[in-house]
Amino acid sequence: MPEVTKDIDRRWIEPELLDILPPDDPRAIGSRRDLIWINALMFQRAIMSGLLKANVRKRPARILELGAGDGAFMLSVARRFARSWTDVDLVMLDQVNLISDKRRADFAALGWRVETVTGDVFDWIARPRARAYDVVSANLFLHHFSDAELKVLFAALRWLAPVFIATEPSRNAIALKMCSLLRVIGVNEVTMHDAAASVRAGFAGNELSSLWPSDSGQQCEERRIGPFTHAFRVISKEAFPRCTMPLS
Numbered sequence: 391m392p393e394v395t396k397d398i399d400r401r402w403i404e405p406e407l408l409d410i411l412p413p414d415d416p417r418a419i420g421s422r423r424d425l426i427w428i429n430a431l432m433f434q435r436a437i438m439s440g441l442l443k444a445n446v447r448k449r450p451a452r453i454l455e456l457g458a459g460d461g462a463f464m465l466s467v468a469r470r471f472a473r474s475w476t477d478v479d480l481v482m483l484d485q486v487n488l489i490s491d492k493r494r495a496d497f498a499a500l501g502w503r504v505e506t507v508t509g510d511v512f513d514w515i516a517r518p519r520a521r522a523y524d525v526v527s528a529n530l531f532l533h534h535f536s537d538a539e540l541k542v543l544f545a546a547l548r549w550l551a552p553v554f555i556a557t558e559p560s561r562n563a564i565a566l567k568m569c570s571l572l573r574v575i576g577v578n579e580v581t582m583h584d585a586a587a588s589v590r591a592g593f594a595g596n597e598l599s600s601l602w603p604s605d606s607g608q609q610c611e612e613r614r615i616g617p618f619t620h621a622f623r624v625i626s627k628e629a630f631p632r633c634t635m636p637l638s
């Protein structure tokens with residue numbers, strides 16, 4: 391593992407403990423709880439909601455979330471759209487099924503129907519499917535994968551929806567430094583490890599755009615938002631008239 395001060399010019403991908411531990415391990419349960427705080431500190435909910443609002447003008451009928459975890463993050467986003475987006479089908483994909491009945495009920499109260507897909511994202515995208523969603527979103531998910539894997543993922547995602555939005559860790563020195571201070575808010579060892587690993591595996595510059603198929607005819611934009619977040623947005627031509635320039 392690189393030292394904290396080591397070069398962050400290039401991505402460094404290493405296994406995250408949360409992906410290795412059994413879902414019912416108390417350390418994993420604690421770390422998923424910590425994720426709520428991490429998302430709050432990174433302003434991920436506000437950033438994701440802002441990007442969705444700017445890029446998806448019409449109520450989406452079908453949303454796919456990749457790496458949905460326990461659904462807490464998407465529920466917090468859905469609550470921001472409580473008045474305008476009802477009657478939504480939300481498909482939550484994750485390698486672990488952590489969506490509780492209570493979570494489903496919370497979504498149902500907003501008029502969102504939840505379907506879960508449990509499995510590896512690469513197995514799932516290998517099955518051909520047409521443009522089946524209005525939006526695909528991902529929060530703290532893409533950084534798990536190597537550039538080669540992301541190329542494979544993006545080659546499939548291009549066909550899935552007219553809008554793709556991802557909010558990922560920004561790979562920068564300040565963010566890495568802040569990870570070492572997370573202990574102050576009482577996160578556990580798993581979170582301490584995974585937070586720093588996520589920053590090292592995070593993104594900078596136009597790294598994600600360069601992995602999106604160049605012949606897609608879609609418009610990619612990405613940039614750092616605040617100290618911790620790297621946002622990536624792809625829209626298809628038919629979505630352009632409905633969009634503002636969300637990242638500027």
Ligand SMILES: C[S@@+](CC[C@H](N)C(=O)[O-])C[C@H]1O[C@@H](n2cnc3c(N)ncnc32)[C@H](O)[C@@H]1O
Nearest residue numbers: 425457458459463484485486509510511529530
């Ligand atoms: C850091 S968590 C983020 C969870 C959620 N998006 C959030 O913000 O709270 C990353 C999630 O990606 C899932 N994941 C990692 N690799 C995966 C894969 N190959 N296929 C499907 N899910 C995966 C993990 O199980 C985990 O729930």
